[in-house]
Amino acid sequence: QKEVEQNSGPLSVPEGAIASLNCTYSDRVSQSFFWYRQYSGKSPELIMSIYSNGDKEDGRFTAQLNKASQYVSLLIRDSQPSDSATYLCAVNRGDSGYSTLTFGKGTMLLVSP
Amino acid sequence: DAGVTQSPTHLIKTRGQHVTLRCSPISGHKSVSWYQQVLGQGPQFIFQYYEKEERGRGNFPDRFSARQFPNYSSELNVNALLLGDSALYLCASSLVLYRGGFKDNEQFFGPGTRLTVL
Numbered sequence: 001q002k003e004v005e006q007n008s009g010p011l012s013v014p015e016g017a018i019a020s021l022n023c024t025y026s027d028r029v030s031q032s033f034f035w036y037r038q039y040s041g042k043s044p045e046l047i048m049s050i051y052s053n054g055d056k057e058d059g060r061f062t063a064q065l066n067k068a069s070q071y072v073s074l075l076i077r078d079s080q081p082s083d084s085a086t087y088l089c090a091v092n093r094g095d096s097g098y099s100t101l102t103f104g105k106g107t108m109l110l111v112s113p
Numbered sequence: 114d115a116g117v118t119q120s121p122t123h124l125i126k127t128r129g130q131h132v133t134l135r136c137s138p139i140s141g142h143k144s145v146s147w148y149q150q151v152l153g154q155g156p157q158f159i160f161q162y163y164e165k166e167e168r169g170r171g172n173f174p175d176r177f178s179a180r181q182f183p184n185y186s187s188e189l190n191v192n193a194l195l196l197g198d199s200a201l202y203l204c205a206s207s208l209v210l211y212r213g214g215f216k217d218n219e220q221f222f223g224p225g226t227r228l229t230v231l
Contacts, residue, residue, distance in 0.1 A: 043201070088155050
């Protein structure tokens with residue numbers, strides 16, 4: 001079983017729609033969860049972090065965490081063509097000795113005008 | 114404020130050669146982590162350093178080594194390069210080593226070094 005799983009996509013949505021990106025993880029002791037956006041040829045950019053069950057909203061982005069189901073999601077409202085990128089889900093193992101981020105393969109999002 | 118910086122941006126080497134990649138963390142950040150990202154995959158953890166000590170190591174061969182300097186900058190060294198080492202090498206910095214459930218351990222990435230091994 002892979003540690004962090006994401007659908008590779010591409011996920012295609014029209015401009016103005018809601019994009020929903022999903023991620024599951026296997027390590028139950030994980031405490032910190034992150035969404036990174038990566039444009040082609042660029043490095044990952046942190047867009048959301050979430051640490052407790054429930055929703056966290058930041059502008060057009062909402063992260064959702066359900067630790068019981070080991071599930072993290074990212075909603076992008078009013079999607080724009082500039083949101084077209086690969087979205088990486090990352091999980092911190094929760095080991096107090098160090099802080100490894102384990103990434104999924106990423107989901108490619110395509111927003112069409 | 115300046116973000117994480119890495120040098121060089123691009124690098125072309127041949128098999129068997131050695132390479133050194135450099136990283137400067139965000140001012141005030143004491144932890145530096147290195148990741149390797151091959152095309153189509155998420156970044157994979159190589160090393161984490163905190164206060165000049167190695168605090169974590171991923172599943173990479175001994176050809177990979179790193180160190181952190183007193184000013185918290187870091188170097189990643191790869192010996193005896195293989196074709197499979199071609200990748201984007203990413204450096205990330207965070208304020209602290211780990212503080213579960215808090216923003217202090219958010220990791221911010223530099224622009225990366227793209228290494229091509231021929």
